Amino acid sequence: xxxxxxxxxxxxxxxxxxxxxxxxxxxxxxxxxxxxxxxxxxxxxxxxxxxxxxxxxxxxxxxxxxxxxxxxxxxxxxxxxxxxxxxxxxxxxxxxxxxxxxxxxxxxxxxxxxxxxxxxxxxxxxxxxxxxxxxxxxxxxxxxxxxxxxxxxxxxxxxxxxxxxxxxxxxxxxxxxxxxxxxxxxxxxxxxxxxxxxxxxxxxxxxxxxxxxxxxxxxxxxxxxxxxxxxxxxxxxxxxxxxxxxxxxxxxxxxxxxxxxxxxxxxxxxxxxxxxxxxxxxxxxxxxxxxxxxxxxxxxxxxxxxxxxxxxxxxxxxxxxxxxxxxxxxxxxxxxxxxxxxxxxxxxxxxxxxxxxxxxxxxxxxxxxxxxxxxxxx
Ligand SMILES: [Ca+2]
Numbered sequence: 001x002x003x004x005x006x007x008x009x010x011x012x013x014x015x016x017x018x019x020x021x022x023x024x025x026x027x028x029x030x031x032x033x034x035x036x037x038x039x040x041x042x043x044x045x046x047x048x049x050x051x052x053x054x055x056x057x058x059x060x061x062x063x064x065x066x067x068x069x070x071x072x073x074x075x076x077x078x079x080x081x082x083x084x085x086x087x088x089x090x091x092x093x094x095x096x097x098x099x100x101x102x103x104x105x106x107x108x109x110x111x112x113x114x115x116x117x118x119x120x121x122x123x124x125x126x127x128x129x130x131x132x133x134x135x136x137x138x139x140x141x142x143x144x145x146x147x148x149x150x151x152x153x154x155x156x157x158x159x160x161x162x163x164x165x166x167x168x169x170x171x172x173x174x175x176x177x178x179x180x181x182x183x184x185x186x187x188x189x190x191x192x193x194x195x196x197x198x199x200x201x202x203x204x205x206x207x208x209x210x211x212x213x214x215x216x217x218x219x220x221x222x223x224x225x226x227x228x229x230x231x232x233x234x235x236x237x238x239x240x241x242x243x244x245x246x247x248x249x250x251x252x253x254x255x256x257x258x259x260x261x262x263x264x265x266x267x268x269x270x271x272x273x274x275x276x277x278x279x280x281x282x283x284x285x286x287x288x289x290x291x292x293x294x295x296x297x298x299x300x301x302x303x304x305x306x307x308x309x310x311x312x313x314x315x316x317x318x319x320x321x322x323x324x325x326x327x328x329x330x331x332x333x334x335x336x337x338x339x340x341x342x343x344x345x346x347x348x349x350x351x352x353x354x355x356x357x358x359x360x361x362x363x364x365x366x367x368x369x370x371x372x373x374x375x376x377x378x
Contacts, residue, residue: 043067043074045353048095048153048284048336049346053102057340060109062091062353066126066133080126080133084111085119088147089353093121094154096162098190106190107133108162110152112145119145123154123164125192139192140204144169144182148212149230153284155216158223161195162188164204165227167212172235172256175209183210183255185227185247199250209253209267215244215285215299222316228282228299231274232259242280243270244299244310246318272310272320280304284336287312290343300334300347307334307347 045062052058057069064084068075084091090112098106105128112121122141126133139162143151149167157163168175168183175183178200187206189195194204207227215228224246231241241260245253245268254267260276261269274280281303288294295317297310306328313321327334335350 045091045350046335046348047091047093047350049338049348050095050097050107051338051340052097053341058095058097058107059348060092060095062086062093064092064111066092066095066107066109068131079128079131082109082111083113085114085145087112087119090119090121090145090147090150093150093152094164096154096156098125099156099160101128105129106136108139108154110154110164112150115142119147121145121150121152121166123162123188123192125190137192139188140164140181140186142181144171144174144180146170151210151213153214153216156190157187157225158218160190162190163206163216163225164188165210165213165216165229168210168255170235172211175211175255176252176257178203178205178208181205183212184208185210185213185216206249207247207251207253209255209257211255211259214283217285217287217297219287219295219312219317220289221295224316224318226271226285226287226297228285229253229255230281231279233279240274240276240279242274242282244272244282244285244297244320245270271318272323274304278304280306280308281333282308283334284338284348286337286339286345288339288343288345290339291345293345298337298345300337302333302335302350305329305332305334307337 043061047060047062049059059067063086064082065078066080068079082092092111094110096108098104107126108123110123121143123139125136125139127136143166146169149170151166153165155163164186166181166184174180184205185207186204187198188204210229213227213229217226227247228244232238236256238259251268254263258267260273280301283300283302285299287297297312299308307326309324310320311322313319331349333350335348337347339345
């Protein structure tokens with residue numbers, strides 16, 4: 001029996017644009033048929049999305065708004081407005097709900113701000129009160145920032161810790177400096193304190209030597225941790241070499257002394273990279289815990305304008321045995337991928353982020369698919 005999946009598109013610009021493909025136009029991904037629908041319109045540079053058990057979908061807009069989609073409609077009023085420094089690639093970036101959001105009402109965001117002329121990044125915890133967000137406390141701040149390479153992904157690991165990706169803020173050497181928060185993956189307790197079992201005592205640093213990681217995911221079976229990062233785009237005279245890495249505590253991922261594979265033995269090589277000629281510009285990643293692609297690593301590509309599937313194998317799923325590419329050039333720049341509570345997979349696109357050229361089918365959107373039940377329209 002053919003498995004059925006579906007996609008739901010959240011259009012970001014274009015006001016009253018509506019878009020639903022007729023059944024005869026549904027595309028296929030291998031054996032999976034995909035339904036495509038619009039969800040809502042009028043979002044601006046959506047960056048990350050997460051789901052509450054009460055049915056609300058939270059979306060960050062990079063200029064500084066947190067929006068809520070409820071019952072298929074975008075609340076006209078933002079859940080919260082955050083004063084951010086919307087400079088270049090900076091602004092309101094990652095968002096994640098606390099695993100116990102249903103009772104704690106806590107939500108975390110990562111954003112760029114200015115302090116005495118410096119561009120920096122911080123993570124704050126917000127609380128949901130009467131359907132609106134208020135800042136509860138600062139979790140970590142003074143993460144180096146610039147107009148580019150700001151990292152910004154937030155995820156809770158299966159260990160209940162908050163993981164944060166940070167970029168090198170265009171000072172590559174800082175990625176190797178373990179007294180700097182730049183070019184790292186950080187690990188924190190939900191209240192912002194430093195876990196006792198972090199690899200460097202008293203430090204939030206979990207891994208280092210990263211250029212600009214923006215994807216975080218864990219395998220549902222082995223709990224293997226993965227991160228995707230943007231490789232060099234001219235810095236240090238290098239090109240491309242986007243990476244997907246298996247992340248282990250305390251390890252050095254090489255930047256800027258090594259990029260891609262084949263660095264010194266003290267650096268961990270990626271399990272996949274884009275090579276020296278191709279740029280993916282990977283942003284969000286996901287290892288679905290349900291559905292057709294359960295256990296594969298899905299990666300959204302901005303410049304590469306595709307969804308990439310890495311089929312994982314080997315001990316603890318630490319090898320890539322094959323790769324598949326979907327939607328190349330069809331949906332434009334893809335920013336994030338996440339699985340909803342019913343197994344539906346959502347993709348955010350970003351053609352209006354200053355780098356893309358929106359076309360009729362390439363307007364900023366968030367799409368989703370699932371293969372676990374009857375068709376539904378969100
Ligand atoms: Ca590396």
